[in-house]
Amino acid sequence: MSRTDPKSYFVKSFGCQMNVYDGERMAELLDAKGLSPADDADAADLVVLNTCHIREKAAEKVYSDIGRMRRDDGSTPMIAVAGCVAQAEGAEIPRRAREVDIVVGPQAYHNLPELVAKAARGENALDTDMPADSKFGALPKRAKQAPSAFLTVQEGCDKFCTYCVVPYTRGAEISRPWAAIVDEAKALVDAGAKEITLLGQNVNAWAAEDASGTMQGLDGLIRALDGITGLERIRYTTSHPNDMTDGLIAAHAEVETLMPYLHLPVQSGSDPILKAMNRSHSAESYLKIIERMRAARPDIAISGDFIVGFPGESDSDFEATLDIVRATNYSQAFSFKYSARPGTPAAEMTDDFIPAELADERLQRLQALLNEQQMAFNEQTVGMRTRLLLERDGRKPGQRIGKSPWLQSVHLETDAAIGTMVDVDIVSAGPKSLGGALARKEAA
Template sequence: MAEQRTYQVRTYGCQMNVHDSERLTGLLETAGYAAASGDEPADVVVLNTCAVRENADNKLYGNLGHLASVKKSRPGMQIAVGGCLAQKDRTTITDRAPWVDVVFGTHNIGSLPVLLERARVAEEAQVEILESLDVFPSTLPTKRESAYAAWVSVSVGCNNTCTFCIVPALRGKEKDRRPGDVLAEIEALVAEGVSEVTLLGQNVNAYGVEFGDRQAFSKLLRACGEIEGLERVRFTSPHPAEFTDDVIEAMAETPNVVPSLHMPLQSGSDAVLKAMRRSYRQSRYLGIIERVRAAMPDAAITTDIIVGFPGETEADFEATLDVVRAARFASAFTFQYSKRPGTPAAVLEDQVPKAVVQDRYERLVALVDEIAWAENRALEGRVVELMVAEGEGRKDAATRRLSGRARDNRLVHFTPLAPDGTPVDVRPGDVVEVEVTYGAPHHLVADGPVRSLRRTRSGDAWEARTAAPAPTAGVSLGLPTVGVPAPLPVVDGCSR
């Protein structure tokens, strides 16, 4: 009997890629592969790539160069490259790295097992890039990384034409799932023990454009409120130009839709926004923030900001700082502009000198940190409800704390002790109440006793999964850590 082949999926980029990797993992396991364990070299290594950064191709070919030497010493090993960079570069990948076995695009991730087998039998590279989506990816097998929280795609692709962003060219025009299909997937997830979902789209609040319902997204949020057992609903990423009051009303009036909003700004300057082809201006953006806060005073609002876009002046940059001061973001992903080959902005004149960009970036990060810290310090003494998380507290082992997410998505490190000092048996997916004792710039700390514990179906699902643990090395995340940590893995250009 042939030995079972193993796999590893390495993910780079945005939350779309993270969710795609869950599908790739599900496809491979359905095809009979097993996740590689520990540091053991895998028989199949899949690189799920991102193309939005200037040096994305250098990173890819550096990783492929390392894998070439591994492959030489491991007969039968296969290497596959997918994602946005594969969609963009296509046969260039096999020209520069002829030891790659499979190249597949963003529209045909479901083809991976067949392409791997075809490459093995034919003993030559297989390149398959579709120009448009054939099957909506949510119909594919999925191995989700979490027992208690899940991504749910409502759409793929984007109809915007931002000059810094190559994503629409690689992901295609927006395609929406029917509401019934989305809700059926969520109901199935809840039945499996999931209690939190994040609705995912390249431009999530444009949902419904394909079937002509401008209020489809707010209706979807309200429908999520009717699903018994679904405790938390999040979404990412909306576009300010299409963010409407019916969505704000649905957020405020639907109990399981959390008071958390990631609203990409990119720039506070009207001139820069125009050059970016961002179809809103500073006043509209701040108006949205004001209406969200009026409806949900405790909402935590996060954002994305690009510094040093071509032609940005000091006055333009100061306008961005003005918006940061007015909006008082809970956190922000901050980026230095980098050229994306194939985007209109890459050939614009007036590229801002690197030293100037660096200086502005440092000033922006300092202001964001200052405001985020003040906002978090204001929460000291407040009792918050946490859904206990897995793997989010990097220092939990050293500090003997656990970590969880508040309803507004703030990360909270807490001490799992009862008032009498005895340990509390808490599982990922369970819900606790704790009192915030310290607000740091990027997280909260609760070092007092656990006020209450609610054991949940999600905790049961986590416990059932870990009772017979599966290898955890199947998917590794190559997500960037840039600027101030935000609650979701977002790369500028992939967010809206």
């Protein structure tokens, strides 16, 4: 069916930080075509659902969201399904949900304005190609930014973990060129960003030639970005243990703007389960990386990812996961029950599935330990003085929220402007955030 050309849009992003980045870039594409952002989906002529395929029943949740797009008068906005579910489901989406006008995968969203125009003419608007040419050259230059910004430097994955759909939805590992990243970083800082988080499915696999033709890894890129005037902080995520190089570990000791925080997923503490997952590290090699990181940067905060209930996981395998948690002592972590993803090798391991009740019990035990460690990490910062980047207003009048160097949310009362770097004394700790007070200047 034909549609009226939309005048306003709303982008709803799910899942990982790379999806947040992609959502921002799609919004910039639509801005460049003269569309105006709406406050919510109900007020928009075009709604973009920027989907994630990592969570359980991701596709079904998208169809549920589509169903909620119908308005009181029976109409629906123009609906675009983007992201990894779009890549995985493809033409099945408009077959199941006739309200959907556009389907666009994560490697083709630079074509979104053209697809919107096709949908308005009633033409087929589906693009799930993974072209050899990078989409980034077709994206507009970065516009106004928040104090903290994401910058994608690497996409795709060649690791083929048996539980993961990323190689199929995001494609092979691709590193963006050096000059393009440096230019975008400078543009982000010029537009107001003081902190940049470098993104990639395997961000520490990034490699490219610098301006002199010398091959660089992520550590070389970080050292170059460290020279940008006005850039106060650098972070990166998500890392793979197999790509933690000597140079990257050294950068944590030597680059002042590189924050003392590392997200390094291990997934399991059991070597047999890691092998079944096709992870290229062992529990021992992972712990050696953590040991080296703490030797280089003693105050570093370690975050991780865990999957419990993977097919074949025994009681002793799960206990090994608890052991590696105790040995690492995490500041934060994300933990999930295993759920099969169609098309992945692990989905075929049907004889070894773990009963849901047992997986639930294991997840609760794991999360109790992780929550205990996170609370202890937060409590040990009470009484410390640190630098805070104010990012947004809090819920209370006069309250600001910012991030500590260790990626903790800190609440404090101040009239300092958003985007300001302030010295703060940590005065209280909760399980998810800290309380702070502006540091008083020492008397002369």
